[in-house]
């Protein structure tokens with residue numbers, strides 16, 4: 071059958087580093103799933119980490135699966151073959167749990183499709199004891215409500231420790247109550263694990279159409295489900311055996327996570343908010359993971375991953391060490407994704423140029439200083455220019471700049487500011503190279519739960535398109551500047567999912583039943599499908615996405631906690647509108663957002679000195695003490711809970 | 712020093728493409744730390760010279776790859792242990808079965824190889840049913856086909872490219888095979904005949920099941936040899952139906 075589908079290597083496993091799963095009746099069998107193609111799902115670090123941790127346990131076994139492309143899906147359905155694991159081609163329905171990683175809203179219908187292909191009823195209420203439990207983790211689970219009717223359990227936060235507890239609970243159930251056809255007891259027991267949310271054990275309350283919140287219906291389910299946070303990344307040097315696929319995938323290189331969490335406080339950034347505090351991996355461990363990884367995998371490129379890698383304390387030394395350590399071998403490339411312009415100094419630029427050059431992407435996010443104050447991305451234009459200067463001076467010819475549009479308080483001046491920045495970057499490049507190129511990539515802003523912008527009314531499709539057109543017109547005659555953008559229509563659907571409530575589940579099911587899978591693929595995305603389904607279920611996209619929410623409104627994720635105090639977020643939202651910045655709490659005193667204080671943990675940094683150069687996201691020149699922006703001082707008027 | 716490697720590609724790994732395999736080889740060579748010569752320039756690549764591409768999902772008993780080793784370090788490489796050393800770091804199902812030093816003046820694999828032997832499973836038919844169809848193909852004076860060349864359809868005759876064709880007798884021990892098995896030798900020069908093109912000239916056209924390249928040959932001056940120089944270990948072919 072595989073000989074008849076496109077890219078069959080997607081379905082054969084056999085990666086370097088793949089585990090040899092051995093099933094046994096006493097073991098809890100996990101099928102780790104990514105609801106998109108193999109090429110996109112395989113590199114997912116979260117799944118790879120759990121794959122190893124689970125297979126190391128004597129009481130668990132884990133395999134992997136990815137969304138079959140529709141050509142294979144057709145064949146599977148025609149021949150009545152179910153979803154299978156790529157490791158041993160075992161039927162998905164034979165596993166005790168199917169655990170999905172949710173990283174993108176537009177993959178939700180793929181999750182439904184995969185559950186269905188596994189031969190499992192899509193709605194959790196219809197499942198029996200002999201069906202696998204359907205679980206989900208990953209960033210999107212901070213508002214799992216659109217998927218609440220389809221998921222048996224949801225994991226909030228870091229999965230490294232909680233998978234062990236889930237395995238134990240499921241193991242006990244499997245050995246006993248499951249044989250009697252009981253499914254309720256395991257859900258109750260799972261709800262008692264910190265970090266686990268069982269949607270069916272919470273009931274929504276409405277007053278007319280006003281949502282009043284979700285309340286637990288059994289004693290085991292907590293009224294507020296807290297996220298899990300591992301205190302120290304050093305205890306988890308995973309993946310030890312990163313998977314090396316036989317066929318090409320995204321991020322096809324060695325990836326080593328250097329820290330988790332971010333305290334820059336960018337207000338649009340959900341990842342930064344929900345993964346606090348910062349936990350850096352010790353430099354020595356990073357070095358050995360890189361050296362071992364390169365030796366074992368045969369890759370010649372390593373990416374040091376995190377939300378903002380240039381913020382790693384001692385980053386210049388680390389990159390220098392990695393490049394040196396490899397001195398006698400073939401030359402390697404070091405990639406630093408998510409570079410902060412204010413941390414990309416000449417030092418790093420010269421270090422990287424020893425290695426072969428990967429593309430450079432900077433993310434100023436907004437076109438004017440005013441706009442960047444609103445979003446708390448406190449980098450100055452000078453910071454960007456000196457970073458771009460350093461890049462071009464060190465031999466790069468292409469620079470990519472990433473921006474958001476549709477941000478709170480955004481005016482056309484802010485949009486045109488993007489064009490202005492691009493023009494100036496090209497000018498800087500001309501001094502160093504004949505044909506510098508700047509790619510401006512623009513994404514439509516989707517407000518996310520657990521960020522200060524969770525109350526903001528998203529821009530409409532028309533408004534986003536108008537701004538993109540404005541920018542395109544402004545850059546049309548700029549030689550060397552290309553503008554790329556994310557489809558605003560997809561942004562709308564992402565917005566509906568991002569802050570939707572349980573009623574959106576019906577919409578997901580309708581869209582999926584009408585063939586709306588792989589919606590994150592341009593050629594498959596179908597807005598009318600979504601809008602029709604919304605209308606059929608009597609739901610108004612405007613209400614879900616475009617209106618501003620009030621302080622009083624109960625949000626669909628208020629029963630979940632990422633540690634952040636809601637009044638901290640609200641205050642930060644008011645500060646945003648007042649264009650007041652918030653400093654990085656790693657180097658300045660704590661303002662009690664709740665992420666550490668609530669869980670008695672703290673930042674772990676590998677080196678005690680803040681990275682040198684630039685404004686370090688504080689908007690101040692750290693050398694001179696000059697502050698161009700009013701900064702909220704810790705404890706003063708930040709309301710603390 | 713240039714070495715020629717003969718290897719097998721069998722089992723699930725057949726679903727990787729030629730390009731995937733090239734990348735697997737690159738990584739395997741880096742892991743092995745063999746002294747591979749590299750191209751000059753800004754981003755040096757290892758000097759690997761692949762033979763004829765094998766289609767995705769076809770197996771092979773005889774794939775070839777030429778590698779340039781850096782001198783003088785190459786003298787320290789133990790060629791006898793090379794097959795084991797490389798097989799260990801290549802994907803399961805890719806196994807080196809012979810290595811030999813060749814002269815740099817030898818023509819490249821793509822130039823030198825003149826034909827390939829294939830075994831092609833034909834599901835749903837018996838050997839008896841297939842024999843008359845094979846006879847018709849062999850007795851045809853011409854087998855016109857239309858192929859695409861630079862986006863334009865061109866007509867061509869496939870018959871001269873079929874060097875040998877027969878139906879294998881069913882192997883009673885072979886439980887994998889579900890139909891008849893064709894054994895074919897197809898020319899690779901002046902242009903390569905693909906198994907799928909052969910299947911298409913049958914009337915009615917045949918569907919290919921599992922396909923395995925059995926060997927590659929160089930015909931020069933009436934003599935036939937394989938791409939490895941004389942003295943290299945001979946290959947033990949196994950039939951397509953065998954696991």
Ligand code: SF4
Nearest residue numbers: 655660661662663666
């Ligand atoms: S609790 Fe304090 S130190 Fe921790 S992330 Fe929040 S503000 Fe920063």
